[in-house]
Every structure is written in C-alpha cells, then in structure tokens.
Amino acid sequence: MFSLKDKVAVVTGASQGIGRDTALALSGAGAKVAVAARNEGKLAVLVKDIVAKGGEAFAMKMDVSDAEQVKAGFRQVLEKFGRLDILVNNAAITRDGLAVRMKADDWDAVIRTNLTGAHLCIQQALPTMMKARAGRIINIASVVAQMGNAGQANYVAAKAGLIGLTKAIAMEIASRNITVNAVAPGFVETPMTDLLGAKVKDDLKTRIPLGRMGSARDVAAAIVFLASDEAAYITGHVLDVNGGMYLA
Template identity: 60%
Template sequence: MFNLNGQIALVTGGSQGIGRAAALALAELGADVAIMARSAEKCEAVAEEIRAFGRRALAVPGDMSNPEEIKSVVERTASGLGPISILVNNAAITRDGLLLRMKRDDWNEVIDTNLTGVFLLIQQVLPMMTKARRGRIINLTSVVAQSGNVGQANYIAAKAGVIGLTKAVAREYGARNITVNAIAPGYIETPMTAVLPEAVKQSMLDQIPLKRAGLDQDVASAVAFLASDEAGYITGQVINVNGGMYM
C-alpha cells in the first residue's frame, strides 16, 4: 500500500535496533537510505543489507553531539543520494542515574545527543524539504517522556523536549507540506534494553496489556506509515507504540 519510490531518507542511529529496522522498512517500500551512527563499520553493514535488495544506500558515519559532523552527514547524504525528503531522528543514548548523583557531564551528553542534535539536524534538512515542498520528519521520543521514570531525568528531559520540538516545527512548517511527528516506543527489545536487569524487564512486562515486549519492527512499521503519502494529514502528533503500557 505504501510507496516510497523516489524518496531519500536519512536515519540516525540506523546501525542497529529500531533505527536499523526503520531503515530496512523504508527501503523495502522503495526509499533510498543513508545510515548515520558513530560506528562506520556498523553503518556500512546496514547499508549493504539495503543494497542487497536493490535500493541505493549510503553509510554516513557521524556523531549527533557534534554540530560540524551533523552538517557533514547532511551534505554527504545530499551529494551521494540527493535531497533528503524523510528524516528519522532515532539516535539516542542513556546515562541513567538518580538525580542527586547525576553528573553534569551525563546531563550534558544526553541533552546534546538526544535533543540538541535533533534540533541541529532538523535545521540542516529543512531547507531541502522546503524547496521540495514535501517533507517527513519523524522523531523518536519515549513512553517515559509522558509517564516519567526513576533515574532518567536527563533522558526524560531530552525526550520531552523532543515532543515540544516536534510540535513547534510542525506548526512552523505545516504550510510547506512538511509533517513532523514523534513516535513514543514503550519497552522494545533492542541493544539499548538488552542491558537492563531482569527485574526491571519483568516489571515493564507486567505493565504491558499486550503481554510482550515490542520488537524493532513494531516501531519501524509506524515510521514507515508516517513517512508515507497516506499519513500526509498527520502532523504534530505523538504516536505511542507501547503495547498499551501507557494510555
């Protein structure tokens, strides 16, 4: 049903987990895809997977906390594939800790990577989308941005900021046919959550009406939908993909 032929997507954090699944889903629907993450080798591996089923793909390694690298990632994508029409802001880190013990560095690193990087990347990509009078910006936030959680003040502040940023840009660029939405995953099985203690995983499972953890493809399906023409009248929204964990 969805067709992304001719679209050019940049997926940050596309080297593993939700980002990789989203990159593959977009490519399966016809988009050409650039993969950004810090590890060049892992970006190239996903780009290779995409090329194997006939789409163009580019590894554009870079660091979301570095403004110069963000600029260069956008330039390399545009010169290698063409102007970006779909931006998936998915890269993020955690540096969890209780508030009183949270180091300023852990606060800054998470805000720089998960929020400021998203702002800078959107700023770089908007002129191309404005010129084309079509754009899809899809920002990954989190269930905890809405529910709160213990030990994640930096991550939650950044992810709640992403929701605000999503709504602000959606209003500012709606007239240019650019939609901006956020996806809030619940508990998804990825390398990010693999390291959590079993007791934490079990307590999250206990809160999920659908009685299972999400898969990266569950989130990738929502990304693919929001990128499509069929989602053209949806903007400024937060789509929950959480098995009912938070309603």
Template identity: 50%
Template sequence: MARTETAPAARCAIVTGGSRGIGRAICVRLAKMGYKVCVNYAGNAAAAEETVALCTQQGVEAFSVQADVSTAEGCETLFALADERFGRVDVLVNNAGVTRDGLLLRMSEEDFDKVLDTNLKGAFFCCKAAAKRMMRQRYGRIINLSSVVGLRGNAGQANYAASKAGLIGLTKSLAKELATRNITVNAIAPGFIATDMTDAMPEAARTATLASIPAGRPGAPEEIAEAAAFFAAETSGYITGQVLCVDGGMAV
C-alpha cells in the same frame, strides 16, 4: 495501521543512529518502500555496513555516514554527504539516542548534558538542516523518536525523560512552522522494545517493566519501523504534530 505505498524513485531518507536496533529496522523498512537510505552511525562501522547491505538487498541505493549528530559540525557533514550522494532529503528520522541513567542526586552535569546533546540538541540540528532542504522542495517528512518515558517519566532517567519530552515539544512546534510547505513533523513514542539497550537492563528492572505492559511482552524494532513507514508515506500528508505510542499499552 494502513499499508504504506512505495516511494517515487527519487525519494531519499536519512536515519540517524541507523546501525542497529530500531534505527536498522527503520532503514530496512524505508528501503522496502523504495527510499534510498543514508545510514548515520556514531562508532560501529561494521554494524552500519550490515544495515547498508540489508537495505541494498531491497534494490535501493544506500550508504553509511559516520557523524556525531550532537554537534552542528557533525550534522553539517551528514547532510552534505547526503546531498552529494542523493541530491535531496525527503525523510529525516531522528533516532540517535544515548542513556546515562542514575538518580538525580547522583547524576553528574556531564551525564545530563551528554543525553540532552545527543537526543534533543542533535534532533534540533538535524531538523534545521532538513527543513532548509525540504522547504525548497516543498515536501518532506520528519519523524522524531521520542519514548513512553517522555510521557510518563521514569525514576533514574531524569535526563533521558527530559530529552524525550523535549522531542515532543520540538515536534509539535515544528509541525506548526512547516505545515504550509507540505512538510509533516511527527513523533513515535516506543515503549519497552527488545534492543541492545533494554537487554542491558538489570533482570529485576526488566521483570518489573514487563509486568507494567498490558500486552505482556516487549515490542520488536520492526513494530516501531511500521509506525515510521506510516508517517513517511506520501499518503500521510495531512497528519502532523502527532505522537504515536507504540508501547503495548504502557501509556494508557
């Protein structure tokens, strides 16, 4: 993957679910490129402030916003505060996500809705808010965090797989709608990445998943952040509607 250039001083980014794991790694990577960063989080204020501190150590302005992006009101709050602080939004990374795993016959409607509302509907709300601003600027980069599960499916994760597959459809559709305004829309499909979410997996499931990875190891959040940096770069302006698997070969 080509090395990304630094961003102009005015460029700003919003990263949803930016307090930990993949979201934190993306925030820090964008900060290293020179982006001012708005770190969105749902509930862990201390973790969000740690991410902010890591970003400001790179010499850029950063701040955190608690907002539930699964609701239109939460997204409106997030973007209004980013407008107030930065005056523009150049990069949106839709990373916020939850799981409520279970076999279909045992899955409640509440668990299905919770995952779709956060992972997919939240991205819809944020994309809509970002697109309004980016169209006025005639510039923007939208990056959606899908999953290898959205491409392959996974037993016990019908809700999660549906949400991540939906993000791919959203990505490709918006890429066609926004391309003439110099706005790119791309997706990253991580595989098995070492995060709090995967650490909580039962050992048997973890062992079986690792055995299915040609690379023979889990990925690191920083490896996903490199893909995000690639799509965020100004030099990536002719790349849109793509899904980049960062999965050690799982989807091959």
C-alpha cells in the same frame, strides 16, 4: 502497502536497534536510505544487507551532537542522492542515575545527543525540504516522556523536549507542506534495553497490556506509515507504540 519509491531518507542512530530496522523498513518500502551513526563497521554491514535485498543505501559516519559533522553529513546526502524527503531522528543514548547525584557530563551528553542532535539535523534538513515544499520529519521520543521514569531525569527531559520540538516545528513549517511527528515507543527489545536484567524485563511485561516488549519492527512500521503519502494530514502528533503500557 505504503510506497516510498523515489524518496530519500536519512536515519540517525541506524547502526543497531530501532534505527537499523527502520532503515531496512524504509528501504523495503522503496526509499533510498542514508544511514548515520558513529560506528562505521556496523553501518557498513547494514548497507550490505540493504543492497543484498535490492535497495540503495550509503553509510554516513556522523555524530549528531557535533554541528560540523551534521552539516557535512547532510551535504553528502544531497551530493549522493540529490534530494531529501524523510528525516528520522532516532539517535539517542542513556546515562541513567538519580537526579540528586547526576554528574553534569551525564546530563549534558544526553541532552546534547537526544535533543540538540535532533534540532541540528532538522536545521540541516529544512532548507532542502522547504525548497521542495514537501517533507517528513519523524522524531523518536519515548513513553517515559509521557509517564516519567525514576533514574532517568536527563533522558526523560530530553525526550519530553523532543515532543515539544516536534510540535513547535510542526507549526512553523506546516505552510510548506512538511509534516513533523513523534513516535513514542514503549519498551522495545534492542541493545539499549538488553542492559535491563531478566527480572526487570519480566516485571515490565506485567505492566504491558499486550503482554510483551515491542520489537524494533513494530516501531519501524509506525515510522514507515508517518513517512508515507497516506499520513499527509497528520502533523504535530505523538504516535504511541507501547503495547498499551501508557494510554495518553
């Protein structure tokens, strides 16, 4: 339904989970996809899967928390595809713990990857998008940015910061016809949530009106929509994909 034919997308954190399904969904809608993460082996498998389905993709080993690697990565995208239309800032980590005992390294790593990483990628993507007077930036936030979560002060602060960043850049860049939105997933079945035990997951499901955890494909579908021409008049928005768990 939503065609992304001839568009070029960058997806960070594409080696697994939501990022991987997002790359597949963007490719399925016709986009060429540069898939970025640190694990080259997993990226190579993803590129193979995309090509096997008739799509075009290339793997970019890129740590989003490293400004030089981000610069080099976006240079590669332009060399390879000659344009950049869609940026999905999806890469993230967790380093959970109670705030009172949180180690400085755990705070810094999460802020640097989940928030500064998105800022660094946006900085590299914007000049190309501004020249083209078109672009879509989609930041993957989280329901916990809206409702809080004990034991995740670093992650929640980074994700709430990402929502603020989304709104600020949306206002800065709207005159150039670039939209900037966030997707806020609820609890989604991915390697990130595999760490939660069965009991925690069962308890979580009782708090989700739709009665199940989300799938990576549920989130990818929202991202494809926000990347499409049909979403041209939506900017600075936070799209909840949470099964009704939190009604903002």
